[in-house]
Amino acid sequence: MRVALVPVYVPRRVWISFLGRTLEKHDRLFCFAPARNRMPFPPDERLAAMVRYSGGCLCGGLRYEATAEPKFAGHCYCADCRKASGSGFIPFMGFSRGAVTFSGRILQHRSKAASGADAVRNSCAICGGLVFGGEIEAAETFNIYAGSLDEPLAFRPTIAIFARQRPPWALIPPGLKIYADMPP
Ligand SMILES: [Zn+2]
Ligand SMILES: [Zn+2]
Numbered sequence: 001m002r003v004a005l006v007p008v009y010v011p012r013r014v015w016i017s018f019l020g021r022t023l024e025k026h027d028r029l030f031c032f033a034p035a036r037n038r039m040p041f042p043p044d045e046r047l048a049a050m051v052r053y054s055g056g057c058l059c060g061g062l063r064y065e066a067t068a069e070p071k072f073a074g075h076c077y078c079a080d081c082r083k084a085s086g087s088g089f090i091p092f093m094g095f096s097r098g099a100v101t102f103s104g105r106i107l108q109h110r111s112k113a114a115s116g117a118d119a120v121r122n123s124c125a126i127c128g129g130l131v132f133g134g135e136i137e138a139a140e141t142f143n144i145y146a147g148s149l150d151e152p153l154a155f156r157p158t159i160a161i162f163a164r165q166r167p168p169w170a171l172i173p174p175g176l177k178i179y180a181d182m183p184p
Contacts (some may be wrong), residue, residue: 005090053093055149057129062104062122064132064144071141072177074159077166080111084121085130088170091146091155092133100142108136114162114182159183 024181053070056063069135070093081090105125133143146155158165160176161183172178 053095053144053149053151053154055129055131055144056104057124057131057148059124059127059129061126062102062106062124062129062131064100064102064148066093066100066144068099070095070144072159073146073155074157074161076161077170077172078114079165080113080119081162082165082167082170084109085145088167089160091157092143093146093155094141094143097140097142100134100144102132102176106136113169131153 022176032089036067051065051067053066069096073093075089075091077089082088083121084090107123107125107128109121109123110118111121115142118135119133120139121130121133122136129148131148133171134141134147146152146157157173160172160178162181163172163178164180
């Protein structure tokens with residue numbers, strides 16, 4: 001589907017190497033974002049709130065930035081995530097609607113979730129890279145797929161869900177709290 005996009009400014013953080021020291025600089029990035037998810041032009045103090053996570057698809061056509069910590073983070077071993085990604089599991093980070101901004105053209109796919117509700121997954125309309133879950137117009141939480149992070153070390157999973165559907169070759173890293181299905 002084609003999502004209505006409007007021009008927005010989003011805060012971002014850039015790092016500059018200078019005489020062996022790394023300086024942090026606040027900057028604004030002009031881009032297009034879905035109308036319902038726009039951020040106002042940020043005053044300077046808003047820039048201090050800062051982008052904590054950024055990422056996107058393989059070609060860079062679909063991008064996101066998040067200004068808060070995720071509400072939860074883990075691995076999903078459900079069969080739908082396996083099929084959608086062509087991999088053993090999907091690493092996800094759940095962000096509140098107000099904490100994340102998207103830009104770019106989205107290819108949306110809808111399927112039935114275990115709960116009976118619709119599960120919406122979003123890929124880049126150009127390269128097909130799978131980037132996040134949640135209906136852009138309606139979701140209260142977006143599940144960013146952590147493989148799309150610019151900085152992969154920023155992902156710190158704590159839970160493994162739908163472990164009942166896990167094939168033996170899709171390993172669960174030590175230290176995660178394991179749920180057979182959805183956490184209660
Ligand atoms: Zn792309
Ligand atoms: Zn899943």
